[in-house]
Amino acid sequence: AQKVTQAQTEISVVEKEDVTLDCVYETRDTTYYLFWYKQPPSGELVFLIRRNSFDEQNEISGRYSWNFQKSTSSFNFTITASQVVDSAVYFCALSEADGGATNKLIFGSGTLLAVQP
Amino acid sequence: DTAVSQTPKYLVTQMGNDKSIKCEQNLGHDTMYWYKQDSKKFLKIMFSYNNKELIINETVPNRFSPKSPDKAHLNLHINSLELGDSAVYFCASSPRLAGGLYNEQFFGPGTRLTVL
Numbered sequence: 533a534q535k536v537t538q539a540q541t542e543i544s545v546v547e548k549e550d551v552t553l554d555c556v557y558e559t560r561d562t563t564y565y566l567f568w569y570k571q572p573p574s575g576e577l578v579f580l581i582r583r584n585s586f587d588e589q590n591e592i593s594g595r596y597s598w599n600f601q602k603s604t605s606s607f608n609f610t611i612t613a614s615q616v617v618d619s620a621v622y623f624c625a626l627s628e629a630d631g632g633a634t635n636k637l638i639f640g641s642g643t644l645l646a647v648q649p
Numbered sequence: 650d651t652a653v654s655q656t657p658k659y660l661v662t663q664m665g666n667d668k669s670i671k672c673e674q675n676l677g678h679d680t681m682y683w684y685k686q687d688s689k690k691f692l693k694i695m696f697s698y699n700n701k702e703l704i705i706n707e708t709v710p711n712r713f714s715p716k717s718p719d720k721a722h723l724n725l726h727i728n729s730l731e732l733g734d735s736a737v738y739f740c741a742s743s744p745r746l747a748g749g750l751y752n753e754q755f756f757g758p759g760t761r762l763t764v765l
Contacts, residue, residue: 567753571690577739577756621690635743636682636705637754639692 534559536626538640545614546648553609553643555624561585565627566600566607567637572620580622583607614647621645652676653757655740661763662730669726670760672740679745680704681723682754683715686737695738698723699745727762735764 535558545551557566568580581591583600591598595612611618621644625637653674662668674681682705683695697705701717712728727734741754 569756575737575761576758577741579753579755582753623692636694636697636707637684637692638694642690642692 534626534628534638536624536638536640538622538624538643540643541641542644542646544646544648547615548613550610550612551614551645551647553611553622553624553645555607555609555640557605557607557624557626559605559626559628561628563628565635567625567627568598568607568609569623569625569639570620571623571642577623580609611645614645616647616649619645619647653740653742653755655738655757655760657760658758659761659763661765663765664730664732666730667726667728668730668762669724670738670740670762672723672725672757674721674740674742674755674757676742676744676755678742678755679720680743681717681720682741682743683723683725684739684741684756686739686759688736692739696723696725730762730764732764735762737761 537556564585566583570578570580581598588600597610599608621642623642624640627635627637656671680699682697684692685695686692694707695709696715698717700720714726717723737759739759740757743754744752
């Protein structure tokens with residue numbers, strides 16, 4: 533069965549620290565997609581990244597970077613030089629590509645990141 | 650110019666009432682979804698529609714009835730509201746890539762439902 537585990541419930545850092553949010557997933561499929569979404573205090577869900585199972589290259593976007601490792605079924609997210617505006621709940625999600633008309637997202641329980649000034 | 654919009658943003662109602670939440674997307678996407686986020690922030694899919702056809706129904710009580718009048722709209726009607734229905738309900742949409750591949754889902758701002 534599909535499952536996404538975000539073991540860190542809450543993380544608190546001081547501004548400018550680096551922080552890594554962990555995500556471990558379970559799936560029996562060989563083709564799947566992984567996502568990270570951000571939910572700031574205002575409540576909306578903001579898409580950050582999509583990665584498919586055949587692309588294990590790490591990705592960097594500004595202060596954000598993602599480390600995808602199939603060997604450990606992990607898709608970790610690092611924020612470098614964190615800022616107060618990074619304070620939010622971050623969700624990791626999984627979707628299997630069944631070739632159907634639609635796919636559901638299986639979300640982890642989220643990690644609340646608090647960045648203190 | 651909002652991509653995925655939901656109305657209302659807040660909904661406070663009494664137990665036993667019937668209420669609806671509306672969702673519209675102007676992205677031209679084929680697929681729309683409803684997700685529920687509970688008080689512990691846990692997000693779970695409820696329904697998915699593709700071109701007005703119901704594709705996913707995740708064992709949601711039949712008090713919840715989605716309706717898609719066209720592929721740009723997916724409404725959620727809830728009968729006989731219960732305390733446990735209090736949550737934030739998110740609508741989302743996604744395009745479908747060629748070959749059945751998948752793309753990210755774009756979420757609406759959410760509707761916070763409070764049942765008293």
